[in-house]
Amino acid sequence: MKKLLAIVGTNSDQSTNRQLLQFIQRHFSKQADIEIQEIRDIPLFNKPEDRKLPEIVETIANKIEAADGVIISTPEYDHAVPASLINALNWLSYGIYPFVDKPVMITGASYGTLGSSRAQLHLRQILDAPELKARIMPSSEFLLSYSLQAFDEENHLKDQTQVEKLEGLFEDFLAFVEMVNQLTEVHEFNKREAANFSWE
Amino acid sequence: MKLVGIVGSNADVSYNRKLLQFIKKHYKSLFELELIEIKDVPLFNQSDDQTNSEVIQRIHRKILSADGVIIATPEHNHTIPAGLKSLLEWLSFNIHSLENKPVMIVGASYFDQGSSRAQLHLRQILDAPGVNAIVMPGNEFLLGKVKEAFDEYGNLKDKGTVEFLRECLEKFVRFVNVVAVLEGPKKEPAPPEDLYATGKIDTTVEGVDMNADDWLEQAAEAVGAVEGNTYVKLNRGLLTVDQINYFLASMPMELTYADNNNQFIYYNHTLPAEEMLASRTPGQVGNPLAICHPDAALKNVEWVIQQLRSGETDAVRVHVPTHGPDKYVVHTYQAMHDNDGNYAGINEYVVDLKPHIDWYLQQTGQKLVGAGDTVTSTDNGAEKADAVSGASIKG
Structure with missing residues (x-):
């Protein structure tokens, strides 16, 4: 069974993105072993000169390395990815490169109409930076709008069409993970390029 | 004209800080620039509202009293750094410091592109409804290959760059004035205050040294x-x-x-x-x-x-x-x-x-509820953290 790491893209105590990932974890428990990863205990990134990483960052990096793929669910703050998620990604590409060529699926939930569409576009660009260089699943947007009303008391997604879409995307993601594993030609180069990136 | 310059990096060594210091020094005939550091700004967390912390309030006041803002951003992971994003989230959550404020974006980076992608993201962020800044269009100032860009005195070496930067800044000064017109008639800037009390009013006691202990x-x-x-x-x-x-x-x-x-x-x-x-x-x-x-x-x-x-x-x-x-x-x-x-x-x-608050709570049996308690209060039409319009709370 594939092992996936599902990253909650916010440090907030209440988050419908966390709820969405919990739903994904339960709903697809027969297809994949999904672990939910919080980012709230990661300290603020400040480019330490000694390049020493906080323990929690090392732990998350190891989990990403060990996972077959990563799901990131992002809210949208000010038309963009929240500072806390940027912060996590800053650390996770500072002298370490767990994301290079890692298959990633992006989801997002928001209270309003647009379901974090702008933040997801930014996140794609961010994950494409040389020091992250993830393999983002193409053409696979999952936007959950009006997320406060989206779940029932048992935390199930109420809208059956959304569930079907998610099921399709998830199947595709598992296939995408397989596929990316075959795209190995440029991997060493990407690793090198990530390592060459200068944070000075 | 009074501007503030936000150093978009919390690192000890920053070429974006250097760039703003150069702007402050070299173009002082155009405006007065005060630098704002973001080092002490905590990571934004909507469950732990620190809007009223001294550091956020201080930055808030400085921006409010400035005619315009220059933001210098590095580029990390093809976007703006977490520290800068964090500040912008605080300034658009329960307060809206940048609302209708003219903003100019500059950026320095080690590579050729000079933070081009981060600047584009920053424009979009500043345009979000909770932030609502008025960003100067065009006039992108990207400083690439920063390591070779400054001399030992912190001056930009390349004459063409210095001249281009001057043109951008002169345009920004005009832009600030244009925005003022856009925002409607504003009162004349207040005249300076005579803080040394050298003037005299009807009740001023003359002939006595104001500084005397007695x-x-x-x-x-x-x-x-x-x-x-x-x-x-x-x-x-x-x-x-x-x-x-x-x-x-x-x-x-x-x-x-x-x-x-x-x-x-x-x-x-x-x-x-x-x-x-x-x-x-x-x-x-x-x-x-x-x-x-x-x-x-x-x-x-x-x-x-x-x-x-x-x-x-x-x-x-x-x-x-x-x-x-x-x-x-x-x-x-x-x-x-x-x-x-x-x-x-x-x-x-x-x-x-x-x-007084303790007494009131004790007398009425009421309890305080933190503003970060989002889920329970969304029925009031408040758009909170996950909301599409950004980190701002409305209503």
Whole structure:
């Protein structure tokens, strides 16, 4: 069974993105072993000169390395990815490169109409930076709008069409993970390029 | 023109800081630039609202009182750094410091592209409804290969770059003025305040050194001031000077009177300076405001007086957090007016609100609910963190 790491893209105590990932974890428990990863205990990134990483960052990096793929669910703050998620990604590409060529699926939930569409576009660009260089699943947007009303008391997604879409995307993601594993030609180069990136 | 420059990096060494320092120094004929550092800004967390922390409030005030803002951003992971994003989230959550503020974006980076992608993201962020800044279009200033860009004195080496930067900044100065027109008629900028009280008003006591420790004794003698059991007729009542003193000493707050010549002429002296919420010493009475404040605070003092004198507002309120969690000390600068409505000076009263709030809660059996408690309050139509419009709370 594939092992996936599902990253909650916010440090907030209440988050419908966390709820969405919990739903994904339960709903697809027969297809994949999904672990939910919080980012709230990661300290603020400040480019330490000694390049020493906080323990929690090392732990998350190891989990990403060990996972077959990563799901990131992002809210949208000010038309963009929240500072806390940027912060996590800053650390996770500072002298370490767990994301290079890692298959990633992006989801997002928001209270309003647009379901974090702008933040997801930014996140794609961010994950494409040389020091992250993830393999983002193409053409696979999952936007959950009006997320406060989206779940029932048992935390199930109420809208059956959304569930079907998610099921399709998830199947595709598992296939995408397989596929990316075959795209190995440029991997060493990407690793090198990530390592060459200068944070000075 | 007064601008602030936000250093978009919290790192100890930053070429974006260097760039802003160069702008401040080299283009000082165009504007006055004050740099803002983001190092002490905590990571934004909507469950732990720190809008009222000193660092956020200080930045908020500085931006509010500036004519425009220059943001210098590095680029990490093809976007702006977490530290800068964090500040923008604080400034658009429960406060909206950048609303309708003209903003110019610059950026320096180690590579050729010079933070081009981060600048594009920053434009989109500044355009989000909770932020609502007015970003100058075009005039992208990207400084690539920064390591070779500055000489040993921190000056940009390339003449063409210096000239191009000047053109961009001159356009920004014009842009700030255009935005002012866009925003509708604004009052003339307030004239500078005479914080050394060199002027004279009807009640100024002449011939006595304002800085003297015994200014009160000398001034009282000079004007033949009454004291003790002499009656004074008031609106509305009749008290002796002693009774007025008892009355003012029993006020549950520290009161300070600064007249409209910016001279500190009274406080209700009941405690030694070290036991006061805002320390005052008997010898300070009579001082011009510039003398009894540290130099670093004078800009803020002036801003407060300008707001009150111009009638922009009748009260400026500031929470001073240095007393620890057991107190909630608020300084209120309340404008005073004579019978014709003319500005007559400031009544500054300093109160610890904590006991009042505790008493109220105890009496009514109510509890405080943090503003970060989002899910329970969304029914009020509030758009909270996950909302499409951004980190701002509305309603």
